[in-house]
Amino acid sequence: PVARLHGNAGNLPDLAEVKGQESARRALEIAAAGGHNLLMTGPPGSGKSMLASRLPSILPPLTPRELLEVSMIASLAGELGEGKLTDRRPFRAPHHSASMAALVGGGLRAKPGEVSLAHNGVLFLDELPEFSPQVLDSLRQPLESGEAVIARANHRVTYPARIQLVAAMNPCRCGHAGEPGHQCRRGERCVTDYQARVSGPLLDRIDVRIEVPAVTAVDLIGPADAEPSAVVAERVIAARKIQEQRFLELGLACRTNAQAPASAVETMTRPDARGLAFLREAAERLRMSARGYHRVLKLARTLADLDGQDTVGRIHLAEALSYRGEDVSRRAA
Template sequence: MVSKVTTVAFQGIEAVPVDVQVHVGPGMVAFNVVGLPDKAVAESRERVRAALSASGLALPAKRVTVNLAPADLPKEGSHYDLPIALGVMAAIGAIPAEFLTDFVVLGELGLDGTLAPVTGVLPAAMGANALGKGLICPQSSGGEAAWADADMTILAPGSLIQLANHFKGTQVLSRPVARLHGNAGNLPDLAEVKGQESARRALEIAAAGGHNLLMTGPPGSGKSMLASRLPSILPPLTPRELLEVSMIASLAGELGEGKLTDRRPFRAPHHSASMAALVGGGLRAKPGEVSLAHNGVLFLDELPEFSPQVLDSLRQPLESGEAVIARANHRVTYPARIQLVAAMNPCRCGYLGDEALACGRAPKCALDYQGKISGPLY
């Protein structure tokens, strides 16, 4: 028998439908997963086997083949565990297959049958809503899924047994509630700054016009302190911006407890950050700091200490508002409309112009230090 369960693969912030096709038939006893799975997906067969056993179900002594279609699309991540498990349960008759046709499913299984949170639940919920389907996701991720649409059906069980009981009618799963993070009182606020009239005025102008900003001054003059308070005078996120920011944060696994926030993001990577960390990339082409700061502020402290190649990689996102990550087998685009704020010392010692504290190489050290930043970025 063949059963089908719908899940998603992620291309940027877009959720692409994937059919999990499970066939249980005669042949040598085996459990195979095909369709370009990565290591995490290939290992799902062991988690599924253990989770089904812990839930009181044993795999039959038959050949189980799982195909992830389309087969030429790379599949990455652990969120394929739950759709594979439900597909196996439907194929052996443990649950009616027709119950799964109206849902997109994702979730990671523990060996005891519990469901662990996964990344990308909000984009998956948006994709499921576009398909006219509901969503099945882990309980801890249900809060972010509820933001996709107030009318769509969302099931957020804590374990495989709870979901099976819901389909049997012996347990009812309530719809998760969409929640926002409250604005904590300890967030940096520009109202706390006393004095610094010129710097405050520069921040106000930059906030009003969405301008990029470079602050230059000696150590301890308050550059980092002022930059961290810029989001406090930026307007709240619009509903559309809120969803865009939250979808990126969801893919990066940075939505705590499934709660969204209407405060604009503020990202301040260390100057040792690599190009992949800043603009995105890596084996799974994850969003970088420039995308995580989308519709917010990217703050680069000690600007000349960043690698020149890393700084130049920001030129394209700043011009187009997108971070494009090209690989041999796929191409991913993440939104990256940011307000760039940077801070730097006037020279390496930081005290250019102060005869008492400046080093003996001044002013040549200032030219060398500032020369690390390319002209186009200026």
């Protein structure tokens, strides 16, 4: 059958439906603009899954080349039904009971897994610590290289897996740690044991880590004046165009700041004198890894692109550092 392009893959959930959560909406926009990995931590019902499901509505459509890659993987996995194609980016949300073969690929015919089916799109992992630790750590290599390698005794298959990882988790097993008026019977141990299920090396690959507090009744009663996805998408597309032009001038085959190789990070960032001094002091005080340092620079570059500025300033670096998570603020304290 002849393939047909369906540009509007149904009515996508809109950001206008999200009330409150201004800081989470800002983080979602930044993640979309630069293709950055995102982790949201918050109690049940705070809107983490709701926010994640609205990410596709602010992402730019697939380019013809990306569409071809996505369709080929879907065809290999037997998921290209009735020859229908869409220029919407893939959004895959596997259940936390998913095996390593289901997530990274494998089985008798070494089929592509969820990480490859999300190529050029989003892989959303809800209840992140509920995934098996071995399954989560198998994501480290695809996140770094953009490829999923399935090795067997008699053959080796490589599938593309250039994804944007979006994850959500509760702060502890009971889900309400840190909430006013709530006291967990297991205390601090409930938090540390639960969060320790996600390894440090995997967390180091996540650029934007935010807390999503519970929404109050006041937020729900208030007027619905939130920006719709179409308005946010315009800013995201403008920032992406700046990145594409920059990578074209640098002769690099990447499309977003998050995909930029380490060798090009300092060339494309070039913070001003105040920003450089601030970053040097922060790197020493927070004992940042080399990967963490480069990821902060990439994130700051995205923030400057959203502002339409050529130079990465101290304000962009400070905001980028604030998204590195609780471990950073704890060390700073």
